[in-house]
Amino acid sequence: MNNSREFYLKQITIDKSSVIPIYYQLAKQFSEKIRSGSILPDEALPTESEIAAYFGISRMTVRRAISELAAAGMIYTQRGKGTFVARPKLDKIVFNLENFNEEIRQQGLEPHRKLLEARIVRADQKLARKLGIDLHGRCLYFRVVVTANNEPLVYETKYTVYAKQRPILETELKDPSLSVLAASHSNSLPTNSKKILMVSKTTEEESAVLGVSLHTPVFLIIQTIFDQDQNPIAWGKSIYRGDRYKLIRYDGWYKKE
Amino acid sequence: MNNSREFYLKQITIDKSSVIPIYYQLAKQFSEKIRSGSILPDEALPTESEIAAYFGISRMTVRRAISELAAAGMIYTQRGKGTFVARPKLDKIVFNLENFNEEIRQQGLEPHRKLLEARIVRADQKLARKLGIDLHGRCLYFRVVVTANNEPLVYETKYTVYAKQRPILETELKDPSLSVLAASHSNSLPTNSKKILMVSKTTEEESAVLGVSLHTPVFLIIQTIFDQDQNPIAWGKSIYRGDRYKLIRYDGWYKKE
DNA sequence: CAGTGGTCTAGACCACTAT
DNA sequence: TAGTGGTCTAGACCACTGA
Numbered sequence: 001m002n003n004s005r006e007f008y009l010k011q012i013t014i015d016k017s018s019v020i021p022i023y024y025q026l027a028k029q030f031s032e033k034i035r036s037g038s039i040l041p042d043e044a045l046p047t048e049s050e051i052a053a054y055f056g057i058s059r060m061t062v063r064r065a066i067s068e069l070a071a072a073g074m075i076y077t078q079r080g081k082g083t084f085v086a087r088p089k090l091d092k093i094v095f096n097l098e099n100f101n102e103e104i105r106q107q108g109l110e111p112h113r114k115l116l117e118a119r120i121v122r123a124d125q126k127l128a129r130k131l132g133i134d135l136h137g138r139c140l141y142f143r144v145v146v147t148a149n150n151e152p153l154v155y156e157t158k159y160t161v162y163a164k165q166r167p168i169l170e171t172e173l174k175d176p177s178l179s180v181l182a183a184s185h186s187n188s189l190p191t192n193s194k195k196i197l198m199v200s201k202t203t204e205e206e207s208a209v210l211g212v213s214l215h216t217p218v219f220l221i222i223q224t225i226f227d228q229d230q231n232p233i234a235w236g237k238s239i240y241r242g243d244r245y246k247l248i249r250y251d252g253w254y255k256k257e
Numbered sequence: 258m259n260n261s262r263e264f265y266l267k268q269i270t271i272d273k274s275s276v277i278p279i280y281y282q283l284a285k286q287f288s289e290k291i292r293s294g295s296i297l298p299d300e301a302l303p304t305e306s307e308i309a310a311y312f313g314i315s316r317m318t319v320r321r322a323i324s325e326l327a328a329a330g331m332i333y334t335q336r337g338k339g340t341f342v343a344r345p346k347l348d349k350i351v352f353n354l355e356n357f358n359e360e361i362r363q364q365g366l367e368p369h370r371k372l373l374e375a376r377i378v379r380a381d382q383k384l385a386r387k388l389g390i391d392l393h394g395r396c397l398y399f400r401v402v403v404t405a406n407n408e409p410l411v412y413e414t415k416y417t418v419y420a421k422q423r424p425i426l427e428t429e430l431k432d433p434s435l436s437v438l439a440a441s442h443s444n445s446l447p448t449n450s451k452k453i454l455m456v457s458k459t460t461e462e463e464s465a466v467l468g469v470s471l472h473t474p475v476f477l478i479i480q481t482i483f484d485q486d487q488n489p490i491a492w493g494k495s496i497y498r499g500d501r502y503k504l505i506r507y508d509g510w511y512k513k514e
Numbered sequence: 515c516a517g518t519g520g521t522c523t524a525g526a527c528c529a530c531t532a533t
Numbered sequence: 534t535a536g537t538g539g540t541c542t543a544g545a546c547c548a549c550t551g552a
Binding site for chain 2: 037040041060071088094095097177178179180189190192193194195196197198199200201217218219221223225228230242247248249251252254
Binding site: 515516517518519520521522523524525526527528529530531532533 | 534535536537538539540541542543544545546547548549550551552
């Protein structure tokens with residue numbers, strides 16, 4: 001057995017009778033060791049058998065812990081060689097807007113949706129092509145502005161095919177995400193989506209809604225929702241004020257302590 | 258045993274003697290069933306025991322297959338109830354720039370990096386603060402433009418602390434990612450990174466380098482690399498032409514067939 | 515060759531769900 | 534209470550690595 005590797009194990013304890021799974025206790029403590037820099041990139045972890053023997057647990061349980069860390073990208077394994085601490089991928093660029101409302105709240109603001117317009121329209125040629133429907137087909141049309149502190153931040157325009165002719169629900173006006181709208185009013189199931197993130201400059205109308213000067217740079221997200229046959233059933237355009245919105249992302253796993 | 262659930266199993270075959278792991282064969286075929294819409298959202302999969310019994314394999318192997326699908330977000334499990342097909346998250350917004358060069362190539366273009374300038378500078382007050390070093394401290398300074406088809410696409414400016422006073426390697430000029438630069442020339446290990454994605458308008462200098470008119474909207478990515486003590490050791494600014502660059506993202510798991 | 519991680523088994527007990 | 538997924542065991546054989 002390798003002494004330098006066994007060293008870390010002495011700083012790790014598990015409680016077999018705990019309700020917290022053993023694999024989780026292990027993964028957590030190893031990840032802390034890595035985060036704190038106790039184990040450096042490309043250094044080897046103890047082998048699976050060593051860990052299993054040291055704690056008196058099954059090797060499968062050890063593997064489960066290691067899988068969690070590997071999935072998190074914190075370690076990598078090499079068959080026949082061992083398990084090693086990974087180097088954080090610092091240049092990879094991933095941006096995440098999963099919970100837009102949350103991000104605004106984290107800036108200490110309370111987002112508020114205001115419905116500017118909601119009505120049924122007949123598709124013109126452009127829209128008919130976007131939604132893959134007949135000319136003059138019925139569509140739901142929404143315009144929403146999201147504000148925080150009475151300051152407009154996002155301007156959204158949405159279209160959905162209106163096949164069911166069902167009334168528009170109160171909840172849909174609260175947070176009318178495109179896939180929910182599509183599910184409620186089209187006859188198909190929304191199953192796929194395409195999003196395009198671009199930069200743009202505001203038009204006169206957009207400038208007026210957002211309260212910014214003409215040609216202000218903005219994020220533009222175009223989203224199309226498709227059903228299982230890849231037919232478009234909803235289309236939306238979101239304009240995020242560039243002077244108020246930025247995407248921030250942290251990578252790496254070493255904390256200051 | 259439930260007949261409607263067992264139905265799917267008859268369309269799935271595994272080869273126990275194959276070099277391809279059983280769990281992988283299973284996961285692949287289930288994911289195809291889900292993709293094709295054979296199993297709809299919130300429908301139950303056969304139970305783990307059923308699947309194991311049907312194929313004559315261990316339940317642990319079945320669980321491994323199911324874990325893969327759950328990790329991919331295609332199914333979810335509920336203790337005591339069963340395993341169900343998930344609903345794709347269509348409104349989540351995730352953008353990924355991991356391999357910038359690849360994305361350019363997929364548009365049929367060959368990216369080419371051109372070094373505009375590379376020299377050692379003394380930090381002014383602004384830079385010294387950004388890199389957390391003394392005024393007039395030595396820094397490496399890079400300016401790079403990435404072109405495709407002789408058309409400029411990205412303009413990058415990078416600073417790294419220059420502690421080791423090591424010569425600049427040829428490879429670093431080829432693709433000088435900020436974390437590699439920081440690793441080569443600072444005394445610390447790059448372990449964390451912060452990235453900010455913004456929209457901006459080109460300055461006169463940027464317009465000249467990118468060959469666009471003044472105030473063209475652009476993506477602006479600011480990246481800071483930190484060592485394990487959270488001290489900044491490198492700083493970079495990347496400007497992506499907004500008229501030539503967009504981020505596209507597909508979500509969902511139903512294919513057309 | 516001995517040692518590593520990768521796969522797989524055939525059990526076991528548990529917490530939780532529905533009836 | 535019967536059935537579900539969640540955890541865990543104590544083995545096994547394999548492909549691969551390095552000496």
